[in-house]
Amino acid sequence: MLNKFLLTFFLICIYSLSYAQDQFSYEVICENLFTRPLWVGPLPESKDLIVVEQAGKIYKFNEAKNTKTLFYDISEKVSRKGNEEGLLGFAFHPKYKTNKTFYIYYSVKKPRKSIIAKVKISGNKKSEKTIMEIDQPWGNHNGGHLEFGPDGYLYIGVGDGGSRADPKGHGQNRGTFLGNILRINVDVKNKKYGIPKDNPFVGKSGIKGEIYAYGLRNPWRFSFDRLTGTLYCGDVGQNKLEEVDIIVKGGNYGWNDMEGTSVFKKSNSKAIKPIAEYPRKLGLSITGGVVYRGKKSSKYYGWYFYGDYVTKKIWALKYVKGKVVDRTLPYRSKWNFSSFGFDHKGNVLICSFGKHNIARLKL
Structure with a gap:
């Protein structure tokens, strides 16, 4: 009995030492103002935020006044x-202040x-031009995230095309756009886009040159560390595991x-x-x-925050020189993280997607 107690105590100590014990505090900055928001970020040259709704409307949000103004609408x-279809991604061009392009x-x-x-955007008018079309066999696993990298190229997250278990094997098939992170150059003249010369599969027969990384099921949100340039990605699992990947060329x-x-x-x-x-x-999606690269004095400066849409848990981890050196226990929140x-x-x-549309972590 004593040995069993000591073993249990030892395991608890090891587990406790492996995870940061701090919990997160937060402030709700918007309630019931948006319907299924799934992107938020700062509007350049403004104090407003941009909020994207899945149904196709994009709003300017004034936090001080708690008001929204329509910015762009493609809802028609x-x-x-499908539950996973809609307006899924948004990104300002790095030179938005001068070219007014997103x-x-x-x-x-x-x-x-x-x-x-x-x-x-030109004055009060907005003109839209399609630069890429991707055939989708089913309505789920669309991916949909857009992000400009430190290199100025546009990165695009595309899911495996859906159904269940990737029946057509898109994840390992580099002859399709599905199941990949794509990387393109939008700053080319007289073409919809260009393929960067240093993309890993340029010029290889039967492989899409736009592919930057592959073997992904449904990359739902990725981001660059604004200091190191490291690319983090959350990939939704099938029935066993949810994962965080470091995406490399x-x-x-x-x-x-x-x-x-x-x-x-x-x-x-x-x-x-x-x-x-x-x-x-622990989670399903x-x-x-x-x-986080806000206050340098914060304990969580340089930590990566991610969550689970279904179980409403949030985690943070610290990744340094190729390995995770610290992490938090899962914190149960009130949010269905979109x-x-x-x-x-x-x-x-x-x-x-719940009552608390937008919240700010206090770190």
Whole structure:
């Protein structure tokens, strides 16, 4: 009995030492103002935030007045037939202050596609131009995130096309846009976009040159650490594991051979392992997050925050020189995390489909 007690005590101590014990505090900055918001971020040259709704409307949000103003509306052409379809991605061009250009990722039907479009503002008018179309066989696993990297290129997250278990094997098929992180150059003349010359598969027969990394099931939100340039990605699992990956050029993340570190179809020794994962008992649908680079005095400066949409848990981890050196216990929140973002000061914001539309973590 004593030995059993000592073993239990030892395991508890080890577990406690492996995880930071601090809990997070937060402030709700918006309640019941938006419907299914899934992107939030600062509007350049303004104190306002931009909030994107899944149904196709984009708003300017004034936090001080708690008011919203319509910024752009494509709700009439966005498909919302599937729960995972809609206006899914938004990104300002890095030179938005001068070129007044932003990019969107949305779903359409008949035929079912994902559209990546460029929108340019000129006075009171906004003109939209499609730069890429991706055929979608099913209505789920669209991915949809857009993010400009430190290199100025546009990164695009695309899911495996849906259904269940990737029946067509898109994850390991580099001849399709599905199941990948794409990387394109939008600053080319007389073309919709260009393919960066240093993309890993440029010029290789049967492989899409736009692919930056592959083997992903449904990358739901990725982000660059604004200091180090490290690319973090949350990839939604099938029925065993949710994972956080560090995306590198040419990387294979295993799906549908692997689901995280677990064999799904067959073992794949070339698959890059996630830096963090959690089982179904802790969560059912990961929402990739962001690295906090706000106050340098904060304990959580440089930590990566992410959450689970279904169980409403939030985690944070510290990744340094290729390994996770610290992490928090899961914190049960009130939010169905649809996305993470920043305000103008670099504070972490959370979008939720619930009552508390937008909240700010106090770190």
